[in-house]
Structure formats: C-alpha cells, structure tokens
C-alpha cells in the first residue's frame with residue numbers, strides 16, 4: 162500500500178488508470194479523511210469463489226448472480242488524505258431530468274399493488290425501486306466524485322469501474338457489515354423524511370414499524386452467531402438532504418469463520434427487500450420492470466488489513482455515454498401511501514442529481 166502525500170497525485174494516478182480502460186475502485190469510508198484506490202493491473206473480470214479471498218467485492222442484488230472481486234494481489238493500491246474540500250470546476254454538466262409521467266404512473270401502480278398485497282396478508286414489507294435515466298453531457302467522473310466527497314461526508318462514497326461492466330458511483334448511508342478482529346457491526350436503516358435543518362423529527366408509525374422489521378430481522382439472523390450483543394437506537398441520522406431511522410447492532414463473533422454465513426443470512430435485509438424475504442423477492446422479480454443488477458447489492462473491502470467492511474449499494478448511479486442511470490427505492494408496508502412513496506424516490510434521486 163503506497164501512501165501519497167498529495168491528493169492531486171492520487172487523482173492523477175486514478176485518472177491514468179481510467180484512461181487506459183483498466184478496472185479500479187476509489188472509496189472513502191464514512192466520516193474518514195483517508196481515501197483509497199485499488200487499481201487492477203489487467204482487465205480480467207474476477208468472480209468471487211470464496212469469502213476467504215482478499216480484495217474489493219462488488220456484488221449484485223440477486224444472490225444467484227456472480228460477485229466481482231478486484232483481488233488485492235492483482236491490484237496496485239494507494240491511499241491519500243483529504244485535508245480540505247475539493248475546489249470544483251464551476252460548470253460540470255448539463256442535465257435534463259424532466260420527470261416522465263408514464264414512469265410516475267407505473268411506479269405508483271406497482272406500489273399500490275404491493276400495498277394491496279400486504280393488506281391481504283401477502284407480506285409485511287416489500288421494498289420497491291425504479292431507475293431514472295437522466296441525459297447529461299460532458300460528465301467529468303472525477304468532478305462528480307469530488308462533489309460527492311465534499312457533500313456527503315458521513316456516507317461511504319465510491320466510484321467503481323470495470324471495462325466489462327461499466328462505471329458505478331454512489332454515496333450510501335447503509336452499512337451491511339463490518340468485521341474487525343472478532344468485532345461485528347451492522348445496522349438497521351429505514352424510514353425516510355426530508356432533512357429540514359434538525360435531527361429532532363417526529364416519525365410516523367409506518368416508519369417506526371418498517372424500521373423495526375429490519376432490526377428484528379437482523380437480530381434473528383445473527384443472534385446465534387454473536388455474543389455481547391449491543392443494540393443502540395433507533396435514532397435519527399442525516400443522509401444528505403434526507404434523514405433516516407437507524408439502529409446500531411454490535412457484538413463479538415463466536416467463531417472466526419462465520420463471515421460468509423453472516424453475509425448470506427443478512428443479505429438482502431428488509432431495508433432493501435422485505436419480509437418474508439422469499440415472498441418479497443418474488444414480488445420484486447415479478448413486478449419491478451427492470452433488473453436491479455448492482456443496485457441494492459453490496460460492496461467493499463473483503464479481508465483487507467484483517468477486516469471486512471461492506472456497505473449496501475444505495476444512492477447510486479451508473480454512468481454510460483451521455484446518460485446517468487439513477488437507482489432509487491423505498492420500503493412499502495400496509496400503512497404506505499403510493500403517491501408519498503413516489504415522492505420519496507424523487508427525494509432520494511436528488512442525492513445523485515445534486516452532484517451531476
């Protein structure tokens with residue numbers, strides 16, 4: 162691991178890799194100043210075979226699809242420190258995001274379907290999402306990344322590229338799991354409101370319930386694998402222009418070989434899928450009109466410096482020629498209102514639109 166004193170040299174190095182069309186990831190963990198890069202030396206697409214491997218993992222939402230790894234030993238890795246906010250070029254890109262009425266109607270219909278299904282006791286919670294395509298010209302990837310780093314300091318901010326897959330970036334507020342030595346940390350994050358200048362907000366029953374489902378699910382799934390359990394929350398956290406309800410769940414692993422087992426039992430949590438998990442998954446596959454691919458999957462360090470830090474791929478987008486594809490969703494319960502759920506996805510899309 163090389164340490165670069167100058168942050169400009171850090172970005173120059175990554176820029177060079179991007180220009181040569183080789184795979185790389187740049188990431189900064191929440192509330193940290195350290196920024197890291199892993200740059201693969203070849204264009205190979207490596208599929209994860211075991212959770213004992215070391216590297217940066219990028220997993221799709223679907224459990225049956227392959228997970229990609231940038232193997233640590235096939236990468237050049239370097240870090241730097243972010244000392245100040247980045248100075249940005251004044252004009253970034255021209256974007257056009259006129260809302261499509263058909264898309265709105267379609268999303269509201271699917272949400273209403275889910276509400277009816279839940280009210281008829283089909284499920285307790287289902288998370289439904291959509292993608293929004295925004296045309297934007299002359300996007301400078303690294304300017305967008307710097308803007309994300311400036312604006313979303315308590316998020317996990319990343320930019321991930323593979324020539325065979327494409328370019329993804331995001332600023333996610335949600336940790337899937339972190340394991341350092343035998344210490345495990347995870348969180349239940351759900352419930353959304355717009356941030357209005359204060360963290361003292363009133364939460365409705367609907368949001369309290371949908372978040373409690375996530376906490377209960379996580380606890381049920383890890384309880385036999387950890388000891389010294391600590392549950393802190395729920396409390397309100399800010400995520401850009403939004404606030405969410407969050408419960409921190411901490412403990413000590415009972416054995417050192419539980420990583421794969423825990424990831425499989427946690428992902429996908431009801432924060433991004435639903436309860437019961439199999440029914441919610443079926444509903445999502447049948448009713449959402451697109452493939453989520455890497456949205457609501459997970460990504461992060463796997464066994465690097467003896468620790469694993471995985472986050473859920475939310476508030477993310479894919480950049481393709483002159484287009485950004487934004488991915489946004491929200492949790493539906495029997496108490497949901499379909500129009501409000503649409504508005505919530507619009508508010509979530511703002512997180513990405515602000516930096517384009």
Ligand SMILES: C=C(O[C@@H]1C=C(C(=O)O)C=C[C@H]1O)C(=O)O
Nearest residue numbers: 350351352353432489490491492
């Ligand atoms: C599904 C998303 O976010 C998740 C859903 C939330 C909700 O329903 O309130 C809140 C935070 C995340 O757990 C998303 O951002 O796309």
